[in-house]
Amino acid sequence: xxxxxLYYFYLMKRILSxxxxxxxxxxxxxxxxxxxxxxxxxxxxxGTCYDNLRVLCKQVGHRLSGTPAAAKAVEWGQxxxxxxxADKVWLQAVDVPHWIRGKETLKFQFGKDKTPIxxxxxxIGNSIGTDGKILSSPLIMVNSIDEFNALPAEKVKxxxxxxxxxxxxxxxxxxxxxxxxxxxRWTAPNMAAAKGAxxxxxxxxxxxxxxxxxxxxxxxxxxVKPIPAMAIGNTSADMLEEKIKQGTVTAYMQSECRMAxxxxxxxxxxxxxxxxxxxxxxxxxxHLDSWDVGEGAHDDGAGCVQSIEVIRTMKALGIxxxxxxxxxxxxxxxxxxxxxxxxxxxxxxxxxxxxxAIETDAGGFSPRGIALDMGExxxxxxxxxxxxxxxxxxxxxxxxxxxxxxxxxHKQGVPAAGLVPDPQRYFDLHHTANDVFEAVNHRxxxxxxxxxxxxxxxxxxxxxxxxxxxx
Amino acid sequence: xxxxxLYYFYLMKRILSxxxxxxxxxxxxxxxxxxxxxxxxxxxxxGTCYDNLRVLCKQVGHRLSGTPAAAKAVEWGQxxxxxxxADKVWLQAVDVPHWIRGKETLKFQFGKDKTPIxxxxxxIGNSIGTDGKILSSPLIMVNSIDEFNALPAEKVKxxxxxxxxxxxxxxxxxxxxxxxxxxxRWTAPNMAAAKGAxxxxxxxxxxxxxxxxxxxxxxxxxxVKPIPAMAIGNTSADMLEEKIKQGTVTAYMQSECRMAxxxxxxxxxxxxxxxxxxxxxxxxxxHLDSWDVGEGAHDDGAGCVQSIEVIRTMKALGIxxxxxxxxxxxxxxxxxxxxxxxxxxxxxxxxxxxxxAIETDAGGFSPRGIALDMGExxxxxxxxxxxxxxxxxxxxxxxxxxxxxxxxxHKQGVPAAGLVPDPQRYFDLHHTANDVFEAVNHRxxxxxxxxxxxxxxxxxxxxxxxxxxxx
Numbered sequence: 001x002x003x004x005x006l007y008y009f010y011l012m013k014r015i016l017s018x019x020x021x022x023x024x025x026x027x028x029x030x031x032x033x034x035x036x037x038x039x040x041x042x043x044x045x046x047g048t049c050y051d052n053l054r055v056l057c058k059q060v061g062h063r064l065s066g067t068p069a070a071a072k073a074v075e076w077g078q079x080x081x082x083x084x085x086a087d088k089v090w091l092q093a094v095d096v097p098h099w100i101r102g103k104e105t106l107k108f109q110f111g112k113d114k115t116p117i118x119x120x121x122x123x124i125g126n127s128i129g130t131d132g133k134i135l136s137s138p139l140i141m142v143n144s145i146d147e148f149n150a151l152p153a154e155k156v157k158x159x160x161x162x163x164x165x166x167x168x169x170x171x172x173x174x175x176x177x178x179x180x181x182x183x184x185r186w187t188a189p190n191m192a193a194a195k196g197a198x199x200x201x202x203x204x205x206x207x208x209x210x211x212x213x214x215x216x217x218x219x220x221x222x223x224v225k226p227i228p229a230m231a232i233g234n235t236s237a238d239m240l241e242e243k244i245k246q247g248t249v250t251a252y253m254q255s256e257c258r259m260a261x262x263x264x265x266x267x268x269x270x271x272x273x274x275x276x277x278x279x280x281x282x283x284x285x286x287h288l289d290s291w292d293v294g295e296g297a298h299d300d301g302a303g304c305v306q307s308i309e310v311i312r313t314m315k316a317l318g319i320x321x322x323x324x325x326x327x328x329x330x331x332x333x334x335x336x337x338x339x340x341x342x343x344x345x346x347x348x349x350x351x352x353x354x355x356x357a358i359e360t361d362a363g364g365f366s367p368r369g370i371a372l373d374m375g376e377x378x379x380x381x382x383x384x385x386x387x388x389x390x391x392x393x394x395x396x397x398x399x400x401x402x403x404x405x406x407x408x409x410h411k412q413g414v415p416a417a418g419l420v421p422d423p424q425r426y427f428d429l430h431h432t433a434n435d436v437f438e439a440v441n442h443r444x445x446x447x448x449x450x451x452x453x454x455x456x457x458x459x460x461x462x463x464x465x466x467x468x469x470x471x
Numbered sequence: 472x473x474x475x476x477l478y479y480f481y482l483m484k485r486i487l488s489x490x491x492x493x494x495x496x497x498x499x500x501x502x503x504x505x506x507x508x509x510x511x512x513x514x515x516x517x518g519t520c521y522d523n524l525r526v527l528c529k530q531v532g533h534r535l536s537g538t539p540a541a542a543k544a545v546e547w548g549q550x551x552x553x554x555x556x557a558d559k560v561w562l563q564a565v566d567v568p569h570w571i572r573g574k575e576t577l578k579f580q581f582g583k584d585k586t587p588i589x590x591x592x593x594x595i596g597n598s599i600g601t602d603g604k605i606l607s608s609p610l611i612m613v614n615s616i617d618e619f620n621a622l623p624a625e626k627v628k629x630x631x632x633x634x635x636x637x638x639x640x641x642x643x644x645x646x647x648x649x650x651x652x653x654x655x656r657w658t659a660p661n662m663a664a665a666k667g668a669x670x671x672x673x674x675x676x677x678x679x680x681x682x683x684x685x686x687x688x689x690x691x692x693x694x695v696k697p698i699p700a701m702a703i704g705n706t707s708a709d710m711l712e713e714k715i716k717q718g719t720v721t722a723y724m725q726s727e728c729r730m731a732x733x734x735x736x737x738x739x740x741x742x743x744x745x746x747x748x749x750x751x752x753x754x755x756x757x758h759l760d761s762w763d764v765g766e767g768a769h770d771d772g773a774g775c776v777q778s779i780e781v782i783r784t785m786k787a788l789g790i791x792x793x794x795x796x797x798x799x800x801x802x803x804x805x806x807x808x809x810x811x812x813x814x815x816x817x818x819x820x821x822x823x824x825x826x827x828a829i830e831t832d833a834g835g836f837s838p839r840g841i842a843l844d845m846g847e848x849x850x851x852x853x854x855x856x857x858x859x860x861x862x863x864x865x866x867x868x869x870x871x872x873x874x875x876x877x878x879x880x881h882k883q884g885v886p887a888a889g890l891v892p893d894p895q896r897y898f899d900l901h902h903t904a905n906d907v908f909e910a911v912n913h914r915x916x917x918x919x920x921x922x923x924x925x926x927x928x929x930x931x932x933x934x935x936x937x938x939x940x941x942x
Contacts, residue, residue, distance in 0.1 A: 040643065044640045170511065170512045170516050172863055207914060209913055366895050391643060396866070443645075447895065
C-alpha cells in the first residue's frame, strides 16, 4: 500500500525534526513561556496602548499625510516613544504627497423626478475633483470589469460609469475579499478613463451593511487623462441598482479634491539597543497617517500604539533584548508609501542589518496568528514557537504576507511578518467615518500588542537563522 | 535516553491512530468539505440569522422569564422556526420564576458631605429589595472573600458590605475570569448575610472600562436571611475605593425588587426529522430569555438565531439529515434553568435518544472552536473533523464544557458540546444595558451559525460513536 508507506516516511521525517526541536529548544521554551506570561500580565494589567490610542484618536484625530494633524501625530509619536522608555527616539524625513478633499457632493436624479437626491459620498483618495463644478451625465451601471469591457466605447464616452461590484461576503478571510474587490477602487477608474468616461462612481469596498462610503487610495495610470472617482455606501448602491433597473438615472458629481504638491513629513522611530548584537535589528511598525475621515483607530492607530507597547513592555519588565528592537511609525502608507520607501532606502544606504520586519496594520482586533513571508528555514523556526502562542489564542502561522510599509525592506531580502487579527469586522470600518476609538476593544488591542511583543522578544533573543547565514 | 524512547512510543501510537483515521475518513472528508462550503456560502450570502436577531432585539427587546416580553419571544421563536422550514415546531411547557426589578437607587455620602451622590446600579437578579425603603449604613469595603472572612462578625453586623473584587484582566480566556470573579455575585451576598450584614454591593463581574453595572443571577442559601444585593460599574467602584481610603462612606440602598411567584412559559422547539435514524437526535440550542436590561443580543439572542439558522440552512440546501436535527430555544436559563431541566425531564420520560447536545451561549462573536464535554472516544471523532473547520477559523477543540441549558441532559449521559466564540468582548457587555443588536457583527454571528450547522450536519450524517455503543 502506497499511502501508508509514504505516510510512514513522512512521519519519520516529522519525528526526527520534532526530536531535534524538542531536544534543542526545550529549556529555552520553558523560560520563554514564563517570560511571555510576564509580558501578557504586564500588558493586560498595566498596558498603556489603549490609553495612547485614545489620545491619538481624540486629541490628534484623523491625520492624512501632509496635513497639520499628521504633523501633530509625529509629535505625539515622538513623545509616546520617549515616555515608553526607548533608548533613542528620532525622526526620519520623508516628503509626502498632500491630497486635499475639499467639499464634495453626489446627487442622483431618477427618471423624470424634478429634485435630485443627495447620497453620502467620499471621493477616492488621490483622485482629481470637478474643480467644484457640476459634472453630470446619465449613469451607466456595470456589475463587473467583464461587463465594463463588453461595453462599446461609444456607450462609455462622456458618461459617468457606476461600478457596482460587491465585496464578496462568502470569502471567509476578508483580506482576500479585499484583494478581489479592491481592484474596483485601484483599477476601474483608470479603465473607465482609458475608454473616455467622464467620471466613475464605485460601490465601496465594504463588508458593511450600512451606507458608509469607504475612501482609499488610487493612482492614475500615466496613459490616461484623470477623471473624478467617488465611492458610495452599500445602501446607496443597492438603491441605485434598483433605480437603474427602473429607468434613466442622471448623476451629478461635484468635488474640490486635488493634489497639492509635496510636504516634508517624518517617520517616527524609537529603539532599545541590543545588548549582544546591537547591529541586528528586529523591526515592528505600523503607520501613523490615516485617511481624512474618522479617527484612523483600527487603521492604523492600533498598529502604532501596539508597536510603542512593545518597547514599553520590555522596559517595564527590565528586559534588555540581545538584538536591537526598533519601533517604526511610518508616514504615508495610505496614499504614497513614501515612509516605507524612505526607510528602506536609508537602511540600504547605512547597510543596516534587519533580521526581521513585522507590520501590524490589519486592525486592533483579537489576534489569531502571525503571517510569515520568508524562507522556509526561518518560517520553521518561528512556527516552532507556536505552542508558546497557543495559550493566547494565536494559532495561525500559515498565512504568507508582511505589510505595505515593510514591503520595500522585504524586497531587499529582509524576512517579513504581519500580525493577523480576526478579520471579520475590519472592512465594515476601514477608511470610513466609523473607524473611531470606540470601535476598538481594549482587551483585543492589548492581546495584539502582546503577540507582537512576544514575537519581537523571541527573535531578539534567539535570532532568526536563515539556511545560509546564522545571525 | 529515556525522553526520545518515550517520545518514539508516543509517536508510534499517533501514527497508528492517524493511519486509522486517514484510511477510514478520507472519502467522507472530501464530500463533507464541499457540503460545508455550500453551507458557508448559504449562510454568509443569504443567512437570515442577523435579520432575525434584529427583530428579536428591536421588536421584542429584553425578555426576562415570566414577563410579557418573554411570552412575545416565545411567539417570535415559533414563527421563526416555522419560517426556517422546520418539519415540526412545538412548545414545551415550563413553569418559571418571575423576578421583578422595580425602581432602584444607590447613593453614597462621603465623609461630611451634605448631599449623597447617586451612581448607576443594578440589583442582582433574584435578590430581594428594600421594599422601597432606604437602607443605609456605613460602607465596609473588602477586596476579597479572604478579607471578608478575616473581619470579625461585629464589624459586619448591620452593615452594608462592598465586595471590591476585580475581574482579572490577566486571564486570557474571559470565561475562566468569569468563573473566578463570578463567585462574588453568586456567593458573596450569602456570606455577608450569614455574618449578619444588612446589604451587599459588589463591583460588577465586568471586564468593561466603563460604569455599566452588570446584573446576573444569585440564589439565597436556605440557611440565611436574604439581604439586598446590588452591583455597580467599574468606574463607580474605582471612585468608591478612593473615597473609602479618604474616610467614612455611607451607603443608601433603595429598591423594589422581589420574586413574584411562578409563571407558565415555554421552551420553543423545532426539528428536521432524520431520514435514516429519526429516533437519534442532534440538539442545538440557546436560551430565549434574557436579563431585563439591554436587548439580550449576545446573551443569548445570538444563540437562538444561530440555532434557527441551522434548520434554515439545511432546508435551503435541500439537505435531509440522516438523524433528527432539533433546535431548542430554552426558557429561563438566566435565573432558574427551568427550561433546561424540563427538557431533560421530558427527554428521560419519553426515553429520547440524544446523541449530541450543543449549546451556543457565549456570544455572537467570531467562532474559534468547539468545546467537547464527552468521552475520549467521541472527542476523538469530532476532533478528527478539525481540518474541515480550519478554513473557517475554527481550530480550538481542546476546551471541555457544554452549556447550562444542556447540563441536565448531559448529566443523563448525553455528550455535550459548546460553541467557543472569541471571548474578549463578552464580559464588557454581558448582563448590561449595552448588550444590544448594534454590538453584534453580522459576519461574526453568521460564522458562528455556520460552525454549528457544520457540526450538527457532520454528527447527523456520521453519528457519534461511543466506545461502547455504535449509534
